[in-house]
Amino acid sequence: MSRSTSTPAAPATPTTPATHGPVRIGAQARTAQRPTVDPVVSGGFWYDRRRTVARVAIPQGPGLLESAGNLHDLRLAAGAADGPFRGDYPFMDSDVYKWLEAASWQLGQAPDGEHGAAAEASLAEHMEKIIALVADAQQPDGYLNSWFQSGKGDGPFLDLRWGHELYCAGHLIQAAVAHHRATGADSLLQVARRFADHIDxxxxxxxxxxxxxxxxxxxxxxxxxxxxxxxxxxxxxLDLAGYFVDRFGHGRLGGERYCQDRVPLRQADNVEGHAVRQLYLLAAAADLATETGDDELGAAAARLWHAMVATKTHLTGGVGAHHDEEDFGDPYELPNERAYCETCAAIASIQFSWRMALLTGQARYSDLIERTLFNGFLAGMSLDGERWLYVNPLQVRDGHTDTGDDQSARRTRWFRCACCPPNVMRLLASLEHYVSASDGSGLHLHQYVSGRYRGETDRGLPIFVNVNTDYPWQGRITVTVEECPDMPWTLSLRIPQWCRDYTLSVDGVPSARTQNEAPAQDGWLRVERVWTAGDALVLDLDLPVRLVEADPRVDAVRGCVAIERGPLVYCVEQVDHPGGGLDDVVLDPSRPLSAKDRPDLLGGVVTVVGAGYRRRLAPSGWWPYQDRTDAERGDHASPVGTGEPVELTAVPYYAWANREDGSMRVWLPTD
Incomplete structure (x- = not known):
């Protein structure tokens, strides 16, 4: 498979914690890491996905925001338009701000050739027009929300439960920070600060x-x-952020778990309620712990992250069990066809986990980021960047009837509640900031993405390395030192949780650190030495096809297995299995599975091929249940292991729903 290799210039400066001191989580003190300054993604899998966002998704934003009414509503607030408010929600402005954030990060990249320069100029022009509109809509006192300013609702800050004014303000502020970092201009930052001052x-x-x-x-x-x-x-x-975080859980919103108002965060022992809301709140807690050294808040964030991962996270990294209220379910309540797994919840999980990775230095947080990025998150955008999924189920049944709304299992051009598409855009446009970090000891590679990354020594001296990899299709990661001081420093490599075998060499010499077990307890393989420019480290992660089982308490998939290879979760789609649906398909786990390179399929993927069969079932009667003794006699179904043989072809889950509509499943029964 061919891979992109062109190299953009350095993007905007990423988020950098203002403090850089020791942080204690439980009994363990660590120095918080800082994201790499000016990272550059230069090729490979994620470069291709980001290029699709840059060339297709982001440029379509202004037209979609116009047709959906978001820009019209801001014109209403500015007194530059007449007519009714368009849209059903008080958070219509937030879609505009998320798009502005994505576009700002994109402007921080170098133009992609001559076409890219023209596209960049067009993008900048659209941004300036929208920023001017936002500024015109702002009231003299700093307040800004088109829903309330156009006469909807009871008035500013009178419906905090559903009004979303501070939610919209948050996205405005994040867009303004991105715009300032990417362009140096403060036009949007001034708007955001006026609103923040009004809130304060x-x-x-x-x-x-x-x-x-x-x-x-x-x-x-x-x-x-x-x-x-x-x-x-x-x-x-910062103090205002701390005030808001600590006011949750005291009944100010009716004491509902839906909006994290039942238990104060510092006392909570499980994630609950609306998944996106819970995870945005926890991301803020991690940020505050980093900035203030608040041990109690950091410990609470770590405790709730572990509870989420242990009992409420799907194999894909997706979270959210219920369509109703978009919330977490009970522990181990992880359905398949009714899994919600909202794309925005995957993004919130990544944001929370990244802050915890920086706070603690533990690789387990970046393990979950990797799983969620490649699976639960990436499935939310089509391969062509034109269509989206709001929810990400793990199964679509034969004969599925599409609802045709935001909770559809089919890809959609846009949504009535369009929170997910611009959210995907802003994460992919800023993805380079989630790859590497430094704590003064050298450089930590959290994710394996081709590009150029910077670390620093404890003396603040810069380190630059180039990463080249065909990950996730191949497990080889080559790290070449470009520039470094003449002193010892450490290159830290995350060994993914799924990896059982790996080898390591430096300048062609196998390392004594090579082993067939997990590295240090925190998940890092550290190589400390006096490096010189031109030194090359090669890490080879073994990528066998794996069958995985769920905890037996996950009733929905008991007796089933799922297929994984490297960081990718796989699924089977009806389009690859003519002659029937998938509800009656069974995988034979005793037969070998093989990986097959398919550059012609779905933009170039590695598929997994296995053997199975279709059960021979009796025609449906008036009652879909049977006595166990009847089943054992074969009165209704064939004995285990018999039926029509079928070759099963599994594709990466992120690529599903990009061909014809049909059934799909991640978990496959084995008998």
């Missing part, structure tokens, strides 16, 4: 003398305020 003057504890003691029903402004503090140095923004 409005919200506070009763003894602060401020008029409102409350929180938004949808967390988001909290992480944004931390970013605004990092960008401006204004401590009051």
């Amino acid at each position: 003057a409005t919200f506070g504890t009763p003894d602060s003398g401020k008029p409102v003691d409350g929180i938004d029903g949808h967390p988001e402004v909290e992480t944004a305020l931390v970013e605004l503090y990092r960008e401006t140095g204004e401590r009051r923004y």
Whole structure:
């Protein structure tokens, strides 16, 4: 398979914690890591996905926001348009801000050839027009929300449960920070700061003398305020974020678990309620722990992350068991065809896990990022960048009837509630900031993405390396040192949780660190030495096809297995199995599975081929159940292991629903 190799220039500076001191999680003190400065993704799998976003998805944003009414609503707020508010939700503005953030990160990349230069100029022009519209819509006191300004609702900050004013403010602030970092311009940052100042003057504890003691029903402004503090140095923004985080769980929104108002975060022992809201709140807690050294808050974030991963996370990294209220279910309640796994929830999980990885230095958080990125998140965007999934089920049954709404199992051009598409855009446009980090000891590679990354020594001296890999299709990662000081420093490589065998060599010499077991307890393989420019480290991760089983408490998939290879989860689709559906397909786990390179399929993938059969079932009667003794006699179904043989072809889960509509499943029964 051919891979892209062109190299863009350095993008905008990523998020950098303002503090860089020891942080204690439980009994373990660590130095918080900082994301790499000016990372560059230069080729391979993620370069291709980002190029699709840059060439297709982001340029379509202004037209889609126009047709959906988002820009019209801002014109209403600015007094530049007439007519009714368009859209059903008070958070229509947030889609505009998420698109502005994505476009800002994109402007931080070098133009992709002559076509890219023209596209960049067009993108910048659209952005300036929309930023000017946002500025015109803002009230003199700094307030900004087109829903309430156009006469909808009861008035500003009178419906914190559903009004989403602070949620929208959060996305505005994040867009402004990205725009400032990417372009150096402060036009949007000034708008965001005026709104943040208005919020700061409005919200506070009763003894602060401020008029409102409350929180938004949808967390988001909290992480944004931390970013605004990092960008401006204004401590009051950080303090305001801390105020909001600690006000959840005290009944200000009716005490509902849906919006994390049942138990204070510091006391909570499990994730609950609306998945996106819960994870945005936890991301803010991790940010605050990093900036303030709040051990209790950091420990709570770690405790809730572990509870989520152990009992409420799907194989794909997706979270959210219920379509109703888009929330976490009970422990081990992980359905297949009714899995919600909202794309935005996958993004929130990645954001939370990345902050925990930086806070603690533990690789397990980046293990979950990898799983979610390649599977639960990436499935949300079609291969051509034109269509989207709001929910990401792990099974679509034979004869599935599509609902035709935002909860459809079919890809859609846009949504009535269009939170997911621009959210995908902003994450992919900023993905380079999730790849590597430094804690002063050298460089940590959290994800394996071809590109150029920077670390630094404890003296602040720069280190530059180039990473070249065909991951996830191949397991070889080559790291070449480009520039470094003449002193010892450490190159730390994450050994993924799924990896059982790997080899390591430096300048062609096998390392004594090579082993057939997991590395150090925290998941890192560390190579410390005096490096010189031109040194090349080669890490080979073994990528066998694996069959995995779920915890037996996950009732929905008991007796089933799923197929994985490297970081990828696989699924079978009806389009690859003519002659019937998939509800009656059984995998024979005793037969070997083989990986097959298919450059002609789905943009170039490695498929997995296995053997199975279709059960010979009796025609449906008036009652779909049977006595166990009847089944054993074969009155209704064939004995285990018999039926029509079928060759099963599994494709990466992220690529499903890109051909014809049909059934799909990740978990396959074995008898």
